[in-house]
Amino acid sequence: MLNNIFIIISVVFVTAVIIEASFRLKLFLYPRKLRICSIPLLNVIAPPHIEFNEDTGYNFIKNTNSARITFKYGEPVFTTFWEINDCGNVGFDTIPCNSNSHYKIAVFGDSFTECSGGVEGGRTWPDYLKSIIRDSTSLVDLKVINFGRGGYGILQMFDLMRLTIEKLTPDLIIFAFISDDLDRDRFWYSQLKTGNLNRFVVSNKSEFDQRSSDFVDIAYFLDAEQKDWLLENSSHRKQSHPNWLEVERELNRINIQRVRNFRFLFKVDSLLWNLIIFGTPFPHHKYERFDGNPRMRFDNFTNDKRLLQNIEFLRNTAIPFEIINIPEHTELCGRAASDIRIQNLRTSLEEAIGQPIANFRDYPRIPSENTEKYFTLPHDSHPSQDGLKLIAEIVHHFIKKHL
Numbered sequence: 001m002l003n004n005i006f007i008i009i010s011v012v013f014v015t016a017v018i019i020e021a022s023f024r025l026k027l028f029l030y031p032r033k034l035r036i037c038s039i040p041l042l043n044v045i046a047p048p049h050i051e052f053n054e055d056t057g058y059n060f061i062k063n064t065n066s067a068r069i070t071f072k073y074g075e076p077v078f079t080t081f082w083e084i085n086d087c088g089n090v091g092f093d094t095i096p097c098n099s100n101s102h103y104k105i106a107v108f109g110d111s112f113t114e115c116s117g118g119v120e121g122g123r124t125w126p127d128y129l130k131s132i133i134r135d136s137t138s139l140v141d142l143k144v145i146n147f148g149r150g151g152y153g154i155l156q157m158f159d160l161m162r163l164t165i166e167k168l169t170p171d172l173i174i175f176a177f178i179s180d181d182l183d184r185d186r187f188w189y190s191q192l193k194t195g196n197l198n199r200f201v202v203s204n205k206s207e208f209d210q211r212s213s214d215f216v217d218i219a220y221f222l223d224a225e226q227k228d229w230l231l232e233n234s235s236h237r238k239q240s241h242p243n244w245l246e247v248e249r250e251l252n253r254i255n256i257q258r259v260r261n262f263r264f265l266f267k268v269d270s271l272l273w274n275l276i277i278f279g280t281p282f283p284h285h286k287y288e289r290f291d292g293n294p295r296m297r298f299d300n301f302t303n304d305k306r307l308l309q310n311i312e313f314l315r316n317t318a319i320p321f322e323i324i325n326i327p328e329h330t331e332l333c334g335r336a337a338s339d340i341r342i343q344n345l346r347t348s349l350e351e352a353i354g355q356p357i358a359n360f361r362d363y364p365r366i367p368s369e370n371t372e373k374y375f376t377l378p379h380d381s382h383p384s385q386d387g388l389k390l391i392a393e394i395v396h397h398f399i400k401k402h403l
Contacts, residue, residue: 016270019272020270020272023272042070042071042220043068043069043070043071043200043218043219043220044068044069044071044219044220044221044222044230045066045067045068045200045219045220045221045222046066046067046221046222046223046224046226046227046230047064047066047221047222047223047224047226047227048061048064048066048191048198048200048221049061049064049066049082049084050189050191050200051190051191052188052189052190052191053188054188054206055159055163056149056156056159056160056163057149057151057152057156057159057186057187057188057189058149058188058189058190059088060082060084060088060089060090060149061084061088062084062085062086062087062088063084063085063086064082064083064084065081065082065083065084065227066081066082066084066227067079067080067081067082067120067227067230067231068080068081068082068219069230069231070379070380072379077379078118078376078379078380079118079120079231080115080118080380081116081118081119081120081121081122082114083116083120083121087145089145089146089147089148090114090116090124090146090148091124091126091127091144091145091146091148092123092127092130093126093127093130093143093144093145093146094145095143095145095167095168102141102142102143103139103141103142103143103171104143104145104168104169104170104171104172105126105129105142105143105144105145105170105171105172105173105174105399106145106147106161106164106165106168106170106172106173106174107126107129107144107145107146107147107148107173107174107176108147108148108152108157108158108160108161108173108174108175108176109147109148109149109152109157109174109175109176109177109326110148110149110150110151110152110153110157110176110177110178110181111148111149111150111151111152111382112125112148112176112178112326112382112383112391113125113126113146113147113148113176114146114148114149114150115148115150115382115383115388116385116388117376117382117383117384117385117387117388118376118380118382118384119385122385122388123385123388124146124148124388125176125383125388125389125391125392125395126144126145126146126148126392127144127146128388128389128391128392129144129392129395129396130142130143130144131392132392132393132396133396133403136396136400137403139403145168145170147160147161147164148176151184151187151189151202151293152181152184153177153181153182153183153184153185153186153293153296154175154177154181154182154184154301154307154349155184155185155186155296155304155306155307156184156186156187157175157177157181158175158307158310158311158314159186159306159310161173161175161310161314162310162313162314165314165317165319169319170319171319171320172319172320172321172322172399172402172403173314173319173320173321173322174321174322174324174395174399175321175322175323175324176324176326176391176395177323177324177325177326178325178326178327178328179325179328179331179339179342179346180293180328182342182345182346182349183295183296183299183341183342183345184293184294184295184296185204185293185294185295185296185297186204186294187202187203187204187293187294188202188203188204188205188206189201189202189218190202190203190215191221192215197220198220198221198222199217199220199221200217200218200219200220200221201215201216201217201218202215202216202218202294203215203216204294299341299344299345299348300344300345300348301345301348301349301351301352302348302351302352307352308352311352311353315354320402322358322398322399322402323349323353323355323357323358324357324358324359324360324394324395324398324399325346325357325358325359325360326360326391326394326395327360327366327391327394328381329371329372329374329375329377329381331360332366332367332371332374333371334368358398360394363393363394363397363398364397365393366394367390373386373387374386374387374390375387
């Protein structure tokens with residue numbers, strides 16, 4: 001009986017190994033025939049709106065109006081807009097020429113601060129904050145300058161702060177973060193030319209090496225003259241325009257290059273199983289070094305010397321500041337899981353800055369029903385225009401003592 005069971009198990013195992021080996025060989029020789037090059041989620045941006053910066057990770061390109069279309073299996077599901085002003089920031093307020101003529105508030109944050117709710121020409125929450133302050137105080141000559149940068153964590157918010165406030169000399173500084181920002185490491189965005197394809201990539205290293213796997217593709221750029229076509233025809237299949245065909249060809253070539261890297265042929269897990277379960281032999285969460293937001297390896301901010309230097313610099317300026325935890329959707333609807341690592345990071349940040357972090361949960365009018373309307377769900381989890389107004393109200397509640 002035991003011998004029969006052993007024989008059956010052996011036959012099943014050997015058969016599985018032969019099928020997997022055959023699949024890997026076919027994958028290496030004929031990747032196109034296996035349709036592994038189809039892109040389940042594709043972000044296309046026109047025109048490029050970022051450029052590499054070694055000190056801050058990236059800069060916005062001044063006076064640029066860009067649109068991003070997110071395609072899921074070829075169908076457009078969400079549109080994002082960036083309107084970069086002549087100071088290289090988002091938002092309506094720019095840095096004033098006469099720095100003494102206005103009451104200036106500098107806001108540092110991530111994509112929640114940068115975004116305009118998926119609306120072209122829409123307001124960011126710092127824009128709404130300015131309206132609230134004007135309506136509730138005697139401040140007329142007021143500038144609320146938005147230094148929000150998508151992807152930023154606490155570390156890079158403070159990096160950017162140090163490089164900007166010397167020339168700005170604000171009267172108040174606001175750091176607005178979501179809980180997911182706390183363990184984000186520093187990263188660098190860049191444009192990377194591969195053939196005719198302009199790739200938008202992120203790396204956890206400031207030096208890019210195309211031959212390495214130390215970067216991840218975030219999106220693909222089209223030229224400025226293709227923006228109108230992108231917006232007007234995004235509801236049609238992307239193969240209907242030669243620009244899309246060109247993008248597809250380059251993406252296929254990149255994917256085939258990655259497939260024909262021999263190290264993938266000797267992975268321990270089953271590439272055939274990955275194809276069946278995840279739709280690709282090389283699912284992103286298994287084969288990339290990191291996602292779009294590289295994560296810190298430590299759980300205590302006092303381990304980062306540059307951050308501590310930036311905090312000391314801020315203290316020496318004597319400029320009042322507030323660090324405010326703004327809500328994500330899972331937190332607003334009460335579904336966020338408790339994470340000890342995030343709690344430790346929040347505690348160590350308070351110790352490093354020497355003052356408590358303002359938490360949105362202490363805002364007395366947090367909504368508990370219909371929370372979906374405050375976010376651009378289901379295809380994107382950023383705040384909607386209603387959500388941006390709510391964030392502005394939350395932030396105002398914590399900063400009004402300084403006004």
